[in-house]
Amino acid sequence: MPLTDVTIKFLEMTAPGDLRPKRASIPGVTVARVPHPMPELNRFFYAAVGADYHWTDRLSWSLPKWREYLGQPDIDTYVLAVDGIPAGYFELKRHQNGDVEIKYFGLIGSFIGKGLGAHMLTAAAEAAWAGGAKRVILDTCSLDHPKAFEHYVARGFKLYRTDVVKKEIPN
Secondary structure: OOEEEEEEEEEEEOOHHHOOOOOOOOOOEEEEEOOOOOHHHHHHHHHHHHHHHOOOOOOOOOHHHHHHHHOOOOEEEEEEEEOOEEEEEEEEEEOOOOEEEEEEEEEOHHHOOOOHHHHHHHHHHHHHHHOOOOEEEEEEEOOOOOOHHHHHHHOOOEEEEEEEEEEEOOO
16 A cells, blocks of 8 residues: 555634534434443444544454543544434543643544534533543644635634644555
């Protein structure tokens, strides 16, 4: 596999008032915390959401590995649904320093472009702040959806660091 330069942008929100919320204009949208670890669900979303963006790190994880990861008390999963149909997800990871990271975030392809990402990002930031975050962080990279960075900035996140790394990208 060829090595490719990947630009990673790290963003933060330092106060709840920084959030510029936006709700979906279509009816039937819900966001709910998954109350118990469900490795099959996270594996499904990771593969379905990440397929177009070269999310590969977790594809080889076994169900026991997923179960171990999701069993950590500092990880929460949320699902966005439209009329009961799962459309996207995000994971929140609480760090020892008080940061809450939006670790994974995305929609299944057929739900992109309907205003659901803004709604889900609003819900993610609100959940992080409600959980006692001192700062909400996330990152995006040049392999993600081309509008991801502007989407995060539109909701109130600010860039605090940029890195460039080499990554193997399958042809």
